[in-house]
Amino acid sequence: MMDLRGCIFDLDGVIVDTAKYHFMAWRRLAKELDFTFTLEDNEALKGVSRMASLEILLNKGGIHVSEEEKARLAARKNGWYVEFISGMTPDEILPGSIKLLRALRRKGILTAIGSASKNAGTILDRIGLRPMFDAIIDGNKIHKAKPDPEVFLRGAEEMNLPPSSCVVFEDAQAGIEAAIAGGMKCVGVGSPELLGRADLVIPDLRKITIKQLTNL
Ligand code: B16
Ligand code: MG
Numbered sequence: 001m002m003d004l005r006g007c008i009f010d011l012d013g014v015i016v017d018t019a020k021y022h023f024m025a026w027r028r029l030a031k032e033l034d035f036t037f038t039l040e041d042n043e044a045l046k047g048v049s050r051m052a053s054l055e056i057l058l059n060k061g062g063i064h065v066s067e068e069e070k071a072r073l074a075a076r077k078n079g080w081y082v083e084f085i086s087g088m089t090p091d092e093i094l095p096g097s098i099k100l101l102r103a104l105r106r107k108g109i110l111t112a113i114g115s116a117s118k119n120a121g122t123i124l125d126r127i128g129l130r131p132m133f134d135a136i137i138d139g140n141k142i143h144k145a146k147p148d149p150e151v152f153l154r155g156a157e158e159m160n161l162p163p164s165s166c167v168v169f170e171d172a173q174a175g176i177e178a179a180i181a182g183g184m185k186c187v188g189v190g191s192p193e194l195l196g197r198a199d200l201v202i203p204d205l206r207k208i209t210i211k212q213l214t215n216l
Contacts, residue, residue: 002185004214005165007104008155010047011115011138013171014189014205015097016127018117019046021084026057029077035061047172049116049145050074078119085119088126096205101132103210110134112155114168114175116145135159146174149182156184167213169205170198185216 012018023042030037041060045053054074058065065073104111112135113120120138124130135158137151144150156163168179168186176198179186187202188195195201199216202208 001214002167002216003165004109004167004210004216006110006112006134006156006159006161006167007213008112008114008152008166008168008184009133010168010170010172010175010189011113011120011123012117013046014094014169015113015129016088016092016094016123018085018088018123021081022053024084025077025080026053028080029073030057030061033058033061033063033073035063037061047116047146047170047174049139050078050118052145082119082122085123085126088123090128093127093129094204096207098129098132100205100208101129105132107210109210110159110161112159113137114151114155115139116142116151146172147177147181149178149184152179152182152184156182167216170195173197185213187213187216 009015022045023039027037037057044056051074054070101111111133113133115138118139135155137154142150142154152168153163156166163183166184168184169189170176170179170186171189173194176186176188176195186198187200188198189202189204192201
């Protein structure tokens with residue numbers, strides 16, 4: 001039994017599915033650079049920072065460019081991505097998210113976002129979920145990307161809680177590693193093959209109970 005006092009949620013892939021918008025923007029960039037970027041290739045970018053994602057993409061295309069050009073390409077991709085997410089609506093909140101957040105908050109369990117994305121604020125505003133979180137840690141606040149635990153440790157710190165009383169919800173392998181490195185329990189949201197190192201793996205947030213979490 002753990003003394004559950006806070007839950008930290010990854011954003012992309014846990015609360016909303018923005019992976020499809022990232023993919024559309026990366027694919028457009030690859031097309032401009034004259035190579036094909038598939039949905040399968042996109043898997044490797046989940047939970048990975050923008051610049052690290054660009055490196056993976058350029059590697060796939062066998063493209064070598066200067067640091068300045070990399071910055072330009074990343075900004076170009078982000079411009080398209082921001083355009084896509086600016087049309088998001090609350091309908092895009094993944095099933096079970098609101099119910100779980102409400103149940104946790106009713107019990108006095110604090111909630112936070114721990115995302116690698118620099119666009120997390122825009123997304124939360126678009127889907128109207130900002131008021132559901134006591135702390136929001138995103139790519140603008142941190143220096144080290146997952147699997148470094150910084151993003152989740154910062155989340156615990158802003159909630160004034162020890163890491164050992166927090167549970168992390170993550171859809172990416174790097175995020176699970178970050179939670180483990182931070183000394184937190186973690187729930188993988190997605191496939192058990194990919195997220196096997198998590199304390200519990202669930203397909204989505206629909207059926208998870210607070211009892212299951214405190215039993216971790
Ligand atoms: P941005 P998460 C991550 O968000 C995404 O999973 C990943 O695909 C993306 O590259 C990263 O954010 C950076 O996003 O370009 O918007 O700063 O899963 O940590 O919520
Ligand atoms: Mg994610």
